Amino acid sequence: MLYFVRRFAFFVATLWAAVTLNFLIPRLQPGDPAEAIVSRLAGRNEAIDPAQVRAVRIMLGAPDGSLLEQYVQYLGAVARGDFGVSYSYFPYSVTHMIGQTLLWTVILVGVTQVISFVVGTLLGTWAAYRRNSRVDSIITLGSTFLGTLPFFWLALLLIYVFAITLRWFPERGGYGGGSTPGWSWLFVSDAIQHSVLPATALLITGPIGWIIGMRNNMVQSLGEDHARLALARGLPRRRIALTYGARLAILPNVTGFAIALGGILGGTVLVESVFNYPGMGRLLLEAVSNRDFPLMQAIFLFTTIGVLVANFLADVLYGVLDPRVRRAEST
Amino acid sequence: MNLFQPEPRGAHTPRPTLRSDEPQGEVEKGSMALLEVENLSVTYAPRDAPVTRAVQDVSFRIREGEFVGLLGESGCGKSTLGNGILRLLSPPARISGGRVVLDGVDLTGADEERLRGLRWTNLSTVFQSSMNSLNPVLRIEAQFAETFAAHRVGEEVGARVVELLRMVSLDPGVLRAYPHELSGGMRQRVALALALALRPRLVLLDEPTTGLDVVVQRNILDRLATLRHELGFAVLFISHDLGTVLEMADRVMVMYAGEIVEDRPAPDLVREAQHPYTRGLLGSYADPRSAEVRVSYIPGRPPDLSVEQPGCRFTPRCPYAEDACGQRRPELRPDDGGLVRCLVAQDGRLPRTPAGAGPGLPVFVGFPAAAGLDRSADPPPEQAVGDPVLLVDDVTKRYTTRRGLRTTSVDAVRGVSLALRPGRVTALVGQSGSGKTTIARLVTGVERPTSGQVRFTAADSTTEVRVDRLRGRALRDYRRHVQMIFQDPFSALNPTRTVGYALSRPLVNYHGLRGPAVRERAAELLESVGLAPAGQFLDKLPHQLSGGQRQRVVTARALAPEPEILIADEPVSMLDVSIRAEILELLGKLVRTRRLAMLYITHDLLSARLLADEVLVLNHGDLVEQGPTLEVVGAARDDYTRLLLDSIPNPFSAARRPG
Ligand SMILES: Nc1ncnc2c1ncn2[C@@H]1O[C@H](COP(=O)(O)OP(=O)(O)O)[C@@H](O)[C@H]1O
Ligand code: SF4
Ligand SMILES: [Mg+2]
Numbered sequence: 001m002l003y004f005v006r007r008f009a010f011f012v013a014t015l016w017a018a019v020t021l022n023f024l025i026p027r028l029q030p031g032d033p034a035e036a037i038v039s040r041l042a043g044r045n046e047a048i049d050p051a052q053v054r055a056v057r058i059m060l061g062a063p064d065g066s067l068l069e070q071y072v073q074y075l076g077a078v079a080r081g082d083f084g085v086s087y088s089y090f091p092y093s094v095t096h097m098i099g100q101t102l103l104w105t106v107i108l109v110g111v112t113q114v115i116s117f118v119v120g121t122l123l124g125t126w127a128a129y130r131r132n133s134r135v136d137s138i139i140t141l142g143s144t145f146l147g148t149l150p151f152f153w154l155a156l157l158l159i160y161v162f163a164i165t166l167r168w169f170p171e172r173g174g175y176g177g178g179s180t181p182g183w184s185w186l187f188v189s190d191a192i193q194h195s196v197l198p199a200t201a202l203l204i205t206g207p208i209g210w211i212i213g214m215r216n217n218m219v220q221s222l223g224e225d226h227a228r229l230a231l232a233r234g235l236p237r238r239r240i241a242l243t244y245g246a247r248l249a250i251l252p253n254v255t256g257f258a259i260a261l262g263g264i265l266g267g268t269v270l271v272e273s274v275f276n277y278p279g280m281g282r283l284l285l286e287a288v289s290n291r292d293f294p295l296m297q298a299i300f301l302f303t304t305i306g307v308l309v310a311n312f313l314a315d316v317l318y319g320v321l322d323p324r325v326r327r328a329e330s331t
Numbered sequence: 332m333n334l335f336q337p338e339p340r341g342a343h344t345p346r347p348t349l350r351s352d353e354p355q356g357e358v359e360k361g362s363m364a365l366l367e368v369e370n371l372s373v374t375y376a377p378r379d380a381p382v383t384r385a386v387q388d389v390s391f392r393i394r395e396g397e398f399v400g401l402l403g404e405s406g407c408g409k410s411t412l413g414n415g416i417l418r419l420l421s422p423p424a425r426i427s428g429g430r431v432v433l434d435g436v437d438l439t440g441a442d443e444e445r446l447r448g449l450r451w452t453n454l455s456t457v458f459q460s461s462m463n464s465l466n467p468v469l470r471i472e473a474q475f476a477e478t479f480a481a482h483r484v485g486e487e488v489g490a491r492v493v494e495l496l497r498m499v500s501l502d503p504g505v506l507r508a509y510p511h512e513l514s515g516g517m518r519q520r521v522a523l524a525l526a527l528a529l530r531p532r533l534v535l536l537d538e539p540t541t542g543l544d545v546v547v548q549r550n551i552l553d554r555l556a557t558l559r560h561e562l563g564f565a566v567l568f569i570s571h572d573l574g575t576v577l578e579m580a581d582r583v584m585v586m587y588a589g590e591i592v593e594d595r596p597a598p599d600l601v602r603e604a605q606h607p608y609t610r611g612l613l614g615s616y617a618d619p620r621s622a623e624v625r626v627s628y629i630p631g632r633p634p635d636l637s638v639e640q641p642g643c644r645f646t647p648r649c650p651y652a653e654d655a656c657g658q659r660r661p662e663l664r665p666d667d668g669g670l671v672r673c674l675v676a677q678d679g680r681l682p683r684t685p686a687g688a689g690p691g692l693p694v695f696v697g698f699p700a701a702a703g704l705d706r707s708a709d710p711p712p713e714q715a716v717g718d719p720v721l722l723v724d725d726v727t728k729r730y731t732t733r734r735g736l737r738t739t740s741v742d743a744v745r746g747v748s749l750a751l752r753p754g755r756v757t758a759l760v761g762q763s764g765s766g767k768t769t770i771a772r773l774v775t776g777v778e779r780p781t782s783g784q785v786r787f788t789a790a791d792s793t794t795e796v797r798v799d800r801l802r803g804r805a806l807r808d809y810r811r812h813v814q815m816i817f818q819d820p821f822s823a824l825n826p827t828r829t830v831g832y833a834l835s836r837p838l839v840n841y842h843g844l845r846g847p848a849v850r851e852r853a854a855e856l857l858e859s860v861g862l863a864p865a866g867q868f869l870d871k872l873p874h875q876l877s878g879g880q881r882q883r884v885v886t887a888r889a890l891a892p893e894p895e896i897l898i899a900d901e902p903v904s905m906l907d908v909s910i911r912a913e914i915l916e917l918l919g920k921l922v923r924t925r926r927l928a929m930l931y932i933t934h935d936l937l938s939a940r941l942l943a944d945e946v947l948v949l950n951h952g953d954l955v956e957q958g959p960t961l962e963v964v965g966a967a968r969d970d971y972t973r974l975l976l977d978s979i980p981n982p983f984s985a986a987r988r989p990g
Contacts (some may be wrong), residue, residue: 132422225463228419233525234450235481237443243477244466323509324467 003319003326011312018304022297023074049291083298088290094298097283104174105272105279108195109264112202117257119203120210121250127211128218128249129241139211147208155201155274162197169196172276198275210253217249251322255314262310263303364392365565366416366454366533371429373408373415378423381637385411387589388429390663393533393565400580400597401569402612404907406633408589409569413537416567417456418446434532452482455531457522459538464522465510471521472506478528495524499554516547523551527558537569544762544934549978552579571907573616577601577982585609588633588644595669601982605671605681607649615908616982619940619964626941628912632877643674651675651682719750720790720895720928721774721798726783728769743769745952746783751896751928753790756919758931758943758960760975765949767932771898774798774930775813776806787812790895790926811841814889816918818901820881824873830857830884831869837891856887861917879910883917890921897922900932915942936976940964948972 077083083094127139163171170176175191218241221227227244272281280299287295319326373386385408393399401409414420416431418438431438433453438446458464465474475492479485493503499520510518519539526534536555540548556579559566570576576583576597583600585593585608593606604610614627631648634640642657643649649656655674663672675681726747731740744766751757751774759767772778773785776798785798789812801809817823824833834853838844844852854865860883862868873881882902889897899918903911919942922929933939939946939960946963948956948971956969967973 223421225458226466228421229456229458229464230466232417232419232450232454232456233478233481234447234452235477236447239477239481243469247468248466322468324511 004316007312007315007319011308011315015305015308018308019075019078019301020071022301022304023071078301083301084294086292086295088286088292088295094294097295098280098298098302101278101280101283104277105264105268105281108198108277108279109202109268109271110261112199112206113257113261113264116203116206117210117253117260120207121214121246121253123207124211124214125218125241125246125249127215128222128245131215131219131222136215140215143208143211146204147212149205151201151205151270152274154204155198155271158197158201159275170194171197174278194277198271198277201275202271210257213253213256214246214249217252218245221245221248251318254317254321258310258314258317259307260310262307264306363395365395365397365434366393366567367430367432368392368416369430369432371412371415371431372427373411373420373424374427375411375424383637384427385424385589385636386415389586389589389591390429391584391591391594393567395532396559396563396565398559398566398568398579398581400576400583401567401586402573402576402583402609403571403586404612404633404909405571407586408636409571409586410537412586413456413535413567413569417454417535447481451478451531452529453531454533454535455526455529456535456537457519457526457539459541465518467510469509470506471508471510471513475506475525475528478525482529484529491528492524495528496521498527498558499524500550516543516551519543519547519551520554523555527562527564530562531564533565533567535567535569538571539568540575541570541572545936545975545978546762548575548980552980555579572980573612573908574980574982578980585612589636590644590672591663591670592645592672593669594663595671597982599668603683605666605669605676606645606673607651607676607681608645611648612909613982615912617937617941618981619937619979620976622961622965624937624940626912626937628916629909630913632879632910643672645673717753717790717926718788719752720788721751722784722786723747723749723770723774724784724786726770726773726780726785728766728773728778729781742952744773744780744949747947747949747952747954748783749947749954749957751930753895753926753928754923755945756922756929756931756943758933758939758946759949760933760936760939760946760972761949762934762975764951766952767949768900769952770949771815771900771930771932774896774898775815776801776809787896811892812894813896813898814892814894816882816885816889816897816899816902819905820878820885821873821905823885824881826873829870829872830876833884833888834891837888841892852891853887856890857884859890859921860884860887862887878906879914882906882914886917886921890925894927896928896930898930898932901934902931903938904933904935911938912941918942934975936964936979948975 081095083098086092086094086097089097123139123143127136130136159171162168170193174194175187176194222241222245224244227240230240230244268279268281269285270281271277272279273285276282280302284296284299286292287299369390371386371389372384375383375385389412391399401412403409411420411424414424415426416438418431418441420426426439429439433449436445436449438449441449465471469477472492475495476488479488479491484491492506496503496505501517501520501524505513505517505521510521513521523539539555540551543551552575555566566579568576568579577600580597583593583595583597584591585600585606587608593600593604593609595605600609601613604613608629611627611629615629617624617626629648634644634647642655642659643652643661646652646656651673653675659674661672661674661677663670664677666677671677673681726744727742728744729740729742731738747766747770749757749759749770759770761767769778773780776785779799783799787796787798787809788794789796796805796809798809824830831850831853834856835849838849838852842852850869853869857863857865857868862880862883868876868880868884873884876884886902897918902918903914906914915938918929918931921927931939931943943960946956946958946960947954948963948969950969950971956963956967956972963972964976967976
């Protein structure tokens with residue numbers, strides 16, 4: 001129990017630190033913090049656009065009070081999810097824009113990540129269970145081969161074959177021009193149609209890391225003394241594979257998986273831009289090319305929070321799965 | 332209910348325990364063998380290395396209830412043979428010939444399902460490292476439960492498990508624990524209880540107590556002896572530790588380079604070993620309490636088994652070797668009461684044990700006696716010994732740990748005083764956790780005492796340095812005078828750096844040597860620790876050296892800064908018994924010729940007896956006994972010291988047995 005309390009305290013502390021740094025860094029520089037942000041993001045040599053500075057100033061809130069007052073206001077704004085007005089999508093607020101795109105990303109990438117992890121772990125387990133057999137060679141060599149293909153090349157190939165040549169699926173976007181976003185059947189099926197190609201591209205490359213990691217970890221656990229003793233004890237082969245192989249082999253992957261999930265918020269630029277998908281990655285890309293600093297700031301903060309939450313969940317999960325960690329931390 | 336009523340699964344009759352006075356050794360007539368190993372060979376065929384024939388043409392039998400020891404240096408193929416019997420070999424190892432027959436069933440030919448049924452109900456095992464032999468994420472109870480479930484034992488499992496734990500003197504509370512929450516000794520008992528869970532007929536123990544403290548080892552061995560008499564299972568006991576094997580076993584097989592070289596009842600083996608290798612092993616043991624203690628060692632290492640070698644494999648190390656030995660391969664042949672594989676012994680031409688060599692003094696002609704370790708000579712008079720270089724004065728070290736809001740404190744060391752003098756060895760003896768290493772850390776200045784003083788006076792000066800007050804630069808300067816030799820020569824050296832590099836570091840750092848002078852000095856150091864010609868070793872990587880050679884390199888490195896104090900923390904406990912004396916001899920020689928003051932930390936009283944002038948016994952941080960070695964070891968006054976002494980396995984107890 002103590003372990004979990006500690007992990008939670010650690011999570012809260014890092015979260016606070018991240019949020020505070022986000023507040024402090026622009027203010028540590030001499031001069032107007034809004035200008036500082038703009039010049040930092042714009043690069044040294046470019047002229048500063050006063051309109052942008054104004055936009056950032058709105059986001060930063062009450063620049064006139066004492067530092068403490070500003071800080072309190074800032075914390076309040078963050079808690080309410082109020083990040084000011086987007087510069088490039090004026091008059092929409094940053095929060096609105098993020099809300100528009102977050103769900104797309106979370107659904108597309110989140111679902112494919114989970115499926116990749118499950119499929120990868122199962123295939124890796126199977127390969128390790130039948131190690132040095134034909135199944136093992138096919139799985140290992142196959143995934144190694146797929147792993148060497150560049151992602152965008154694969155994505156373009158999918159678009160070329162299934163969208164342009166066969167015309168089975170739409171080529172780009174998250175939904176068709178004709179449908180209006182909402183929870184209607186028409187829209188949802190249209191969105192699913194649009195997500196097939198990007199999801200396929202993610203699902204082809206996604207499991208590879210998990211397959212290789214799982215297989216190698218498990219082959220190693222099965223070579224350890226406890227697995228050999230389990231064999232000597234006459235335990236069924238399948239039980240040994242699961243409890244002495246997979247159960248231990250999955251531990252390091254759990255952390256990796258949680259961190260990958262946390263990275264979703266910021267890490268999907270490639271797939272979203274290839275498929276022109278209306279997610280966070282594309283939003284970030286647009287924010288960068290339009291110099292939309294309030295939006296960029298908010299996305300960065302979001303990404304940080306996502307990674308921290310994921311890390312916390314990974315720690316909790318690890319603690320549940322591995323009694324050794326719980327104990328080591330609480331002494 | 333009695334747990335060990337005959338099982339419904341197989342109607343084997345209750346077996347009488349064997350007594351050691353029955354004729355043994357030769358192939359038994361009449362009584363049916365429980366285990367028959369016939370011409371078993373095992374090879375390792377790794378992809379990137381030559382084929383190693385680790386077990387060659389091994390045949391032996393074990394009868395119901397018999398306790399058989401398998402003795403040999405590490406690397407001789409004992410574990411490989413054990414795993415072959417258990418059918419646990421996995422690539423690159425495979426059985427390349429022969430059969431293993433257990434109770435009439437050929438295990439080598441059995442398919443997986445057949446084998447699974449026989450496993451554990453007939454043949455169970457305990458591995459050396461119980462840390463790794465239990466599943467780290469399952470509670471102990473789950474590991475019992477799955478074992479019963481795998482063999483469809485459903486009824487009264489709970490009561491059974493408690494009974495099993497009671498047999499190994501464990502509290503049922505451990506069932507709720509995970510393996511890492513138990514101490515090494517407790518885990519090993521759990522492993523033993525688990526091995527007995529299905530009342531097997533043969534238990535294979537591979538180094539079951541190696542690495543445990545003597546007192547813990549003693550408890551486990553005693554439990555094992557009792558259980559074996561109560562339950563009547565047969566045992567194949569594998570170990571490189573002569574004392575344990577000879578004390579426990581009815582019959583001992585000695586393995587060298589993949590072959591059985593001698594097979595004989597334990598008392599006969601102690602009295603009249605016939606194979607030179609066995610004699611060499613026996614020579615490395617002595618009773619530390621005897622008035623006179625002498626040990627010998629076997630020079631060299633077991634041969635590389637990937638290279639075919641004509642003739643007897645022991646030839647390069649054998650003091651009795653003749654010309655014929657290099658050409659003709661000896662067979663394992665019966666002699667009176669046993670089997671031996673030696674041309675000279677088979678002709679009856681092996682010199683007999685020297686007259687007057689009673690138990691406790693089994694040095695055989697021929698093997699190099701560890702010179703300079705004959706501590707029976709009068710201790711040098713006190714004034715011939717210089718003033719102390721280091722004084723530990725009434726030192727206490729308290730560690731405080733905070734857990735949440737509670738703080739607990741332990742005194743790792745309480746009110747300890749000692750003096751280290753040039754040319755003298757002070758041994759610090761005690762179980763793990765008794766505070767030995769803490770004292771070492773105080774002496775090196777890594778830790779500061781909570782109270783008391785540590786004072787250092789260099790030989791060429793009169794100023795006293797307060798080690799317990801040093802910081803920063805001064806502390807670094809002081810460290811040069813105090814060097815350590817660690818227990819594990821494998822991890823003490825960087826595996827990616829050559830021996831020459833390892834030695835050059837302190838030479839460059841402390842002496843400011845540059846260029847060819849470094850290499851020259853490194854070569855001198857190597858020769859001073861007996862690695863000659865040094866040119867052969869300078870460019871080697873640690874993995875190309877044997878354990879003993881590595882420990883010599885570590886010693887050479889410790890000598891490089893020309894220290895005044897050497898702290899050796901269990902320097903031989905990870906080495907084979909057969910070469911320990913050789914390293915102890917080296918350390919003894921260095922101390923005397925270089926006038927070093929040595930703090931020798933160990934839980935092994937024999938090595939302390941051999942090397943040390945003075946012994947300090949620590950128990951839970953308290954100094955319970957202190958004095959000249961012979962006095963402390965020979966006539967211990969403290970209960971704890973006596974417990975340590977009584978825990979040492981005594982092979983000669985077998986010789987004293989009637990028989
Ligand atoms: N995995 C392996 N691959 C290749 N050779 C091995 C392997 N394990 C052991 N050997 C070889 O087999 C021989 C016997 O080893 P082992 O059975 O562990 O001896 P022991 O138990 O007597 O110490 C050693 O000389 C070693 O070189
Ligand atoms: S055969 Fe020769 S070399 Fe081998 S053990 Fe006997 S005497 Fe020594
Ligand atoms: Mg071994």
